[in-house]
Amino acid sequence: MPLPHVLLSAAVSLDGYLDDTGPERLLLSGPADFDRVDEVRASVDAILVGAGTVRADNPRLLVNSAERRAARVAEGRAEYPLKVTVSGSGELDPAACFWHTGGEKVLLTTDGGARRARALGIGADVVSLGPQLDWRRALEYLHDRRGVRRLMVEGGGTVHTQLLQQELADELQLVLAPLLVGDPAAPRLFGPGAYQGGRLRLVESRRIEDVVLNRYLPTAPGTGERVAAADRHWLALACELAELCPPSDTAFSVGAVVVAADGSELARGYSREGGDPVVHAEEAALAKVDPADRRLAGATVYSSLEPCARRASRPAPCARLILDAGVRRVVTAWREPDTFVPGADGTGVLTAAGATVVVLAEYEARAKAPNRHLEG
Numbered sequence: 243m244p245l246p247h248v249l250l251s252a253a254v255s256l257d258g259y260l261d262d263t264g265p266e267r268l269l270l271s272g273p274a275d276f277d278r279v280d281e282v283r284a285s286v287d288a289i290l291v292g293a294g295t296v297r298a299d300n301p302r303l304l305v306n307s308a309e310r311r312a313a314r315v316a317e318g319r320a321e322y323p324l325k326v327t328v329s330g331s332g333e334l335d336p337a338a339c340f341w342h343t344g345g346e347k348v349l350l351t352t353d354g355g356a357r358r359a360r361a362l363g364i365g366a367d368v369v370s371l372g373p374q375l376d377w378r379r380a381l382e383y384l385h386d387r388r389g390v391r392r393l394m395v396e397g398g399g400t401v402h403t404q405l406l407q408q409e410l411a412d413e414l415q416l417v418l419a420p421l422l423v424g425d426p427a428a429p430r431l432f433g434p435g436a437y438q439g440g441r442l443r444l445v446e447s448r449r450i451e452d453v454v455l456n457r458y459l460p461t462a463p464g465t466g467e468r469v470a471a472a473d474r475h476w477l478a479l480a481c482e483l484a485e486l487c488p489p490s491d492t493a494f495s496v497g498a499v500v501v502a503a504d505g506s507e508l509a510r511g512y513s514r515e516g517g518d519p520v521v522h523a524e525e526a527a528l529a530k531v532d533p534a535d536r537r538l539a540g541a542t543v544y545s546s547l548e549p550c551a552r553r554a555s556r557p558a559p560c561a562r563l564i565l566d567a568g569v570r571r572v573v574t575a576w577r578e579p580d581t582f583v584p585g586a587d588g589t590g591v592l593t594a595a596g597a598t599v600v601v602l603a604e605y606e607a608r609a610k611a612p613n614r615h616l617e618g
């Protein structure tokens with residue numbers, strides 16, 4: 243199921259706190275950074291905070307710049323992004339600024355929380371997601387029912403922790419402020435628990451007055467059938483690589499990436515790479531990895547097209563090469579059509595040998611784009 247692009251945004255002290263324990267919200271960002279946050283808000287379809295943040299900060303979560311709001315309207319978008327909060331209890335103050343400023347608002351909650359919120363007279367769409375609040379369902383709801391493609395999450399720590407631990411975050415924008423809180427009772431950005439192994443990828447580091455903005459991408463693949471945000475990132479890269487293929491009327495243009503369990507890229511390739519007229523993307527990528535590399539056993543192969551099951555031009559099809567390399571997880575965008583090999587079933591070859599194949603159909607159009615001339 244397609245999900246929104248989830249951007250986690252937070253500012254932290256040098257000792258990792260989101261706030262102090264005083265009655266006022268701690269300003270970690272400076273004016274220029276708050277203006278950057280405003281710009282990010284203006285770029286998204288929805289802004290989400292947890293009920294703890296609504297209670298602690300009484301935020302308005304607006305796009306403050308009139309120019310940015312006007313630009314949204316000129317683009318045919320709502321003046322303000324949808325405001326979303328999540329609460330299990332439904333125990334929220336109906337007089338909070340959240341409900342009385344900006345545009346549309348929605349409360350995502352549980353059956354019990356919905357009863358309580360309605361009894362309190364909360365001024366928003368109150369949406370129950372069942373007896374418990376499941377984050378994947380919440381994101382699916384926002385994507386499918388509210389048209390949210392980009393979601394900015396502005397905390398607090400409980401919400402950020404769950405989204406990162408459940409591998410639903412596509413991006414982290416973290417501002418480090420030069421002050422120390424030093425109070426163990428203050429809220430931290432990330433709590434204890436199991437996170438992806440390995441390192442996140444630092445994609446940008448920018449000084450903004452006296453704070454530093456760091457942007458990170460989680461890169462560790464999911465496991466088995468469980469899809470992580472990073473799976474979408476890597477499959478999108480495979481689709482980009484497919485665009486590099488020398489065009490052909492007799493073969494597909496495909497891109498592939500091999501990624502270790504800790505999120506490090508082992509190799510990438512594309513069809514007909516390096517002047518070889520018949521080399522396939524997965525074959526080109528795997529040829530660049532040392533077969534003795536132990537990381538292959540936990541790796542995922544991302545391929546814009548399902549790995550091939552039969553070949554005339556080579557002794558082994560890509561599904562077999564993947565299995566022989568020891569890889570047991572494949573993520574692809576597009577099942578092979580009958581264009582060149584009727585009834586090709588690379589997925590069948592892989593799954594019969596115990597591998598998992600995940601098809602992310604929302605990338606099918608991108609995978610097909612460099613193959614348009616082959617469609618009958």
Ligand SMILES: NC(=O)C1=CN([C@@H]2O[C@H](COP(=O)(O)OP(=O)(O)OC[C@H]3O[C@@H](n4cnc5c(N)ncnc54)[C@H](OP(=O)(O)O)[C@@H]3O)[C@@H](O)[C@H]2O)C=CC1
Pocket residue numbers: 251252253254259260261267268270291292293294295296298299328329330331332333374375376377396397398399400401402404429
């Ligand atoms: N520096 C910064 O950038 C930011 C700082 N902050 C700070 O963070 C603090 C608030 O953080 P925190 O207390 O962690 O609160 P959160 O904003 O993360 O909200 C937590 C609440 O959200 C609801 N919730 C979250 N996940 C679930 C779930 N899976 N199922 C059901 N309900 C869920 C619960 O509401 P309920 O209790 O109603 O059931 C829970 O108590 C404040 O001090 C604020 O100032 C916040 C944002 C940004």
Ligand SMILES: Nc1c(N[C@@H]2O[C@H](COP(=O)(O)O)[C@@H](O)[C@H]2O)[nH]c(=O)[nH]c1=O
Pocket residue numbers: 251252253267268269270271276279291295296299300301302303304396397
């Ligand atoms: N304190 C803090 C942030 N806090 C976030 O800003 C929200 C309030 O925004 P507003 O309604 O516009 O006043 C608050 O609820 C929390 O999500 N954000 C940051 O980038 N830097 C900061 O230092």
